[in-house]
Amino acid sequence: MNKFVRFSARSVIGGMLLISSSLAISAPTAIAEDKSMLPPVAAEDIRAEIKSLTLDERRILQAEIDDTITKTNNGAVQISANEVSWNGGEPIVTFPLPGEKRVPAPSEAALLLDNVDPADINGIQAQAAEPDWKGCPAGASDNRWYCFYQWPNFEGKMIKWNWAHCGTGIIEPKRFGCLAR
Known part of the structure; x- marks a missing residue:
């Protein structure tokens, strides 16, 4: 029994945008945290x-x-x-x-x-x-x-x-x- 999961282009693009926006928001925070480890x-x-x-x-x-x-x-x-x-x-x-x-x-x-x-x-x-x-x-x-x-x-x-x-x-x-x- 093969089951195929189908994704629409809209759901794939929406998921990619959600992931990239969360990375963009967290990246400066990660840089700031790393800098705070320096004297x-x-x-x-x-x-x-x-x-x-x-x-x-x-x-x-x-x-x-x-x-x-x-x-x-x-x-x-x-x-x-x-x-x-x-x-x-x-x-x-x-x-x-x-x-x-x-x-x-x-x-x-x-x-x-x-x-x-x-x-x-x-x-x-x-x-x-x-x-x-x-x-x-x-x-x-x-x-x-x-x-x-x-x-x-x-x-x-x-x-x-x-x-x-x-x-x-x-x-x-x-x-x-x-x-x-």
């Missing part, structure tokens, strides 16, 4: 390059930051989605974003820790984003940055500190996973 400084980072990351990419980046904080175990504080600071900005390690070899321009949080005048932040971020600067801001003559990279050709994590922090002791880039060259 606030990571979830609230409004830089365009951070906002363009998928949730999976953000989780990968966060896992790398969490691993660094755990391994160094010496007062590290996450200050943005891809930056960690020690001793109030002395030094700051910037992580490249997933799929990228080089770090993006510094966040506002990093620049404020480095005593940058808030009125100068946008200009310094724009300059640091230029290919010649490799993510290392130049600063004014009295506030120069020093940057070391994890890998040759300015690739990988970048550790930086500025002139204001030079007199506070020796910073060992190798301790933070960067080449001392």
Whole structure:
């Protein structure tokens, strides 16, 4: 005894619309819930390059930051989605974003820790984003940055500190996973 179930085109399309509308309603909620699992400084980072990351990419980046904080175990504080600071900005390690070899321009949080005048932040971020600067801001003559990279050709994590922090002791880039060259 074969029984066939017949569906009209109208009922199939209606069912598909019902399913797709329920997915559309629940998707933003799922994204918001996933973002809430990130530390606030990571979830609230409004830089365009951070906002363009998928949730999976953000989780990968966060896992790398969490691993660094755990391994160094010496007062590290996450200050943005891809930056960690020690001793109030002395030094700051910037992580490249997933799929990228080089770090993006510094966040506002990093620049404020480095005593940058808030009125100068946008200009310094724009300059640091230029290919010649490799993510290392130049600063004014009295506030120069020093940057070391994890890998040759300015690739990988970048550790930086500025002139204001030079007199506070020796910073060992190798301790933070960067080449001392």
